[in-house]
Amino acid sequence: MSREVLSPPVQTMSQNRRYRVNVVHEDFGGDKWNGQNKRAKGANAAYQEPDLYGDDDDEDDPAAGNIEETPNGDFKLALHVPKSFYGGLIGMKGSTKRRIEEETRCEIFVPRQNEKSNAVIVRAKQRSQVCAALRQIRHLLASLRKKMKPTHFLAVALNTGEIQEHFVELKKSILEAQLPGIDEELFISERCIHLTLGVYVLLDDDERQRALSELESCRQFLADLKTPFDLKVKGLEIMNDDPSSTRVLYGRIESPDLQKFADKCLAHFQTTGLCATDNNDRESIKLHMTLMNNRYRKEAMKSGNSFDAREILKRFGDFDFGSAQCQAVHLCVLKSRGEEEFYKISGSLEF
DSSP states (O other), X not given: OOOOOOOOOOOOGXXXXXXXXXXXXXXXXXXXXXXXXXXXXHHOTTOOOOOTTSOSSGGGSGGXXXXXXXXXXXXXXXXEOOGGGHHHHHOGGGHHHHHHHHHHTXXXXXXXXXXXXXXXEXXXXXXXXXXXXXXXXXXXXXXXXXXXXXXXXXXXXXXXXXXXXXXXXXXHHHHHTTOXXXXXXXXXXXXXXXXXXXXEOOOSHHHHHHHHHHHHHGGGGGTTSOSSEEEEEEEEEESSSOXXXXXXXXXXXXXXXHHHHHHHHHHHHHTTTOBOHHHHTOSXXXXXXXXXXXXXXXXXXXXXXXXXXXXXXXXXXXXXXXXXXXXXXXXXXXXXXXXXXXXXXXXXEEO
């Protein structure tokens, strides 16, 4: 995707301000699934951590093609970097930026937070030095991204038809049973029920547009599959192994073609550097429809970090939610769900 880059005014290193970066991590996969995928990763000798936007080879990085030779014979690169990474790139009192400059013999200029430009400028006497700085910056940003909170997820909406109706029916039956520790706050809203195909860290408009472009490129994976996807939701399961101490209870989803598409999308996005850490650690998507989650409670800390699902599984373990057709996947904003509407949708891939 082409970008118009505005070069910031030249600064000395002392002019770069110090910033902080939020590096809180959330696990969206569950202990059981995450452990399985980490073991699979260890067994897969071909697995490599994804490099942001490209391979480890500098010349394979698309940004390397934007390196310009200036009239005075120097070389310059304007590199898009989300503002959330500025603090990590600069480091304590400029230590990180200074280290990269010394090791690559480059000058790096980071815009101030209040500047409109989000282009980091790299200058050096030789093109190879700019490439070396680019490589170090890429690896640094990939490391920082792993610690960022996910911002978006790829979803299939299941909030219509018989699946929604049967969810409401199940929720009513569970609440009427008046089971200890079970209350309405544990349930997802019937307007928001969905299945998740991926979780991402998208930090500005440029990255959100890039994610939508990558999603559109996933259309190629539909060629040999029957669409819209037929799916069936039947049976209840939990993410962890102890039903007496459950954090998430979900409905099982069966859809062979959707599973193939989801796994191909996962593999594709793992090459982009936009995935949240949990998605980079797995080899397959677990199709599931979350029904109850302890995080939905407004005062989860006071209520404990789990609930007892034993009686729910005993009474309703084979519950049949019915069938649906998947005609689109949506890139949604995390934590944007409300009681009256679905999650905020940034864009969609319609079949």
